[in-house]
Amino acid sequence: MKRLCCLLFLLFTLPLCPVGSLAQEAIDVTRDCRIYLNGGSTARKNITDKKYMTVWVGNMGRESTIRIELPKHFDCGGLYLCWGTRPDTWTLYQNDQEVAQSDDSGFAHEYVEVKGGGGLRLVMQANESANIILGELFVLQGHTPPDWVQRWQPTYETADLMVLVAHPDDELLFMGGTIPYYERVRNKRVVVCYLTCANNMRQSELLNGLWSMGIRNYPVIGQFRDKNQPTMKKMYDFWGKNEVEDFVVELVRKYKPKVLISHDVNGEYGHSAHRVCSELAVYAFHEAGKKSVDPKSTQEFGTWEISKLYLHLHEENPIVMDWKTPHEKLDGQTPLKLAEAAFKLHRSQNKNHQMGKNNKYDSSKFGLAGTRVGNDIQKNDFFENVPEE
Template identity: 30%
Template sequence: MKHLRAVLLLLLLAVLAVPAQAAEADWNGTAAEAAGFPSPQRLTDGDRGTYTTAQEGAAVTLSRSGGISALYLEFDRPPQPWTLTDPASGRSVSRGEEGFLHEFADLSALLEGQPETVELRFPAGTVIAEIYAFSPGELPDWVQIWQPPLDEADLLLISSHSDDEQLFFAGLLPYYGVERGLGVQVAYLVQHFEANGVQDHKRPHEQLDGLWTVGVRNYPIISGFPDLYSEGRDRAEALANAQAAYRRAGNSYEDFVGYLTACIRRCRPLVVVSHDLDGEYGHGTHVLCADALGQAVQRAADPEQFPDSAAAYGPWQAEKLYLHLYGQGQVVLDLDTPLDSLGGKSPFQVTQEGFACHKSQHWTWFYKWIYGTKEAPITRADQIKTYSPCQYGLYATQVGPDQGQDDLFEHVETYAARRERAAQEEAERLAAEQARLEAERAAREEAARLQAEEEARAQSARERALLLQMGGAALAALALCILAGILISKTRRRR
């Protein structure tokens, strides 16, 4: 019996020693009152396919027993700044300045607490799809906590459309962003709120979901150019057709070069990657993107070109530009090795999960291109022979040709490595400065010691000289005394 009690006690102690799992944050059960919205029920119906537009004075009051730790808003269109207030404390903060379509708000940090009631006020015209208010606890993994775009990107991927980054550049983002831990920024040539004149309410959300799935955490840069389809039988025709389509929409070739130049200057990338010069399958916008980017990489380094972005960000020279399928300086990436950083999956498999978010595009031939068929599934990037996502070519370089042909960052010192080197150099500089100061202090102390010894010797010499002088004077006085005595003695004898 004693042994049984001992075993039970050990089991109890083992259970108590296991860290308690954090409770999962819950968003159900939040009371919402909305004013100034024509369809307020759409704000919390759990369906971002529905949305409603704020009118003048629009406000939403959210209440939850036990407190609200965080908010997650999914806008249907990029928001204007809006206001978040804790009525109990009177604290109020402005949100939405970044214009994120999916926005997270940590109330514990913003309002210094977890209020049971918060008020959200939106300017007229704000289009909202969904609002979630979470209880304290661990947030679900579908909550996207975006960081602003990078101003020091190791890699800048220029993707024409939402989903191209998951298709023709499959594996690139999880490999370099997650496995290699580099700063990866994505910029899109066109936006998907409108495609060929039709409003789109799905692809902008799919765009962010896909990026989040493959490990991107810095919000993408998205232009204001509409998504217009064009194609051609060859590169020249595709480019001409794309330019004609965009001219009709009021956008010139220089507008695209200027936008891409601004992206490069803003993100200061070391390596830039983009589309095939032939537009992969001849898509005019892909061709336009690659062609304009070739111009932008050169002109971004010239402060006289596009002076507005030069004034805002300064000129910038990227070290390398790779284009998909380019025939010179070819690099073939390994995107099929399972990696611990990706949960045992390969970069390509993670990107397959990323494209799964783009459900509105699953009707296209892209679906079979990246997944294969039930009879012949595609599980590896190297199975794709047409428009292979593994193949790139070095279009421009400031650091010489590649040797290994399997890494886009050959001969490139990443920003993390630069910071580490700078920190090491600073540490060495400080150590050298400290050593110099120590040497100077030691030299001063030695000089002071020598000076003190010299002064001591001089003082001793002065004292000896004084003693000699005093001794001489004493002898002279003694001699005078003796002489005086003799004289006195002689005088007395005469008397």
């Protein structure tokens, strides 16, 4: 009798479920939509070409609007927005009813769910000092967004491992399989920090690359300008030595990493930003634990002492990491293969650099440049001697 009741319940409730089932993966229906915005057909093409290289620019200090007429049979789905510069605020209206508002996450890529069809109106407000920049807009129909649609979680409150690099793609070219290995195989909290991000395209590339490797917690993207300088002094002058030192010390105090890794002291191929980034990592290792250094972040976050510091290609206390072993937690792939696939998403840089056999700067070689927990014996793990929580 009990089985019969359960069967009858299922028969009566199944028709109430949405057609296509809850597991239906959403499809891209952007081309089936009518999109209206300032700039006409050129602007519309710029935000729907899936290249991340062309953009639409909204009004500085004023309100901007994008209107979208959804396809006739649209029942549910969402908007995937890839910002170059986010508006101060945005509000989404559906058939003149407010259905969503921006949050304070700061995520450059975000997904907004939409239920039902009709017309959408995205109203954006820019501040007085920056234009709104939208790189790509996707309209998706279906219950479950596909894997490539990014739904970021906030940056970890505390890090096990901090990866500090100068530019987007450095975390792959020079750190190899570090990020997918420690995040997914070793279950460590990895916070990736960039000092610079040249433009909206490279911002999207770094997010696409991290997401493809299985990273779900948002990185830290610094706002220092990207320009190679002939000397380290000029690089420091360009960024402001005190400003960039305080920035890195604050990162360490805020996220409290046990292990920090960064660039080669010689900047791999001599890039002054890489060299300065490496020196900043050494500075933070020694200074972030001192109250007198950057009193502002001391007051907000307290001080912090990193257990271990590794630098790429460092000759002292060398270790060699294994990024070429497949792992079940990586779906049978190697950490290096995931990093190589992520680098391919940095399309603007593919002509200038290469990974794999053609990468001149071995991403498996590091050296222990600072330690508070003793020297390595096994020399194959950044967390050797670091106590577990």
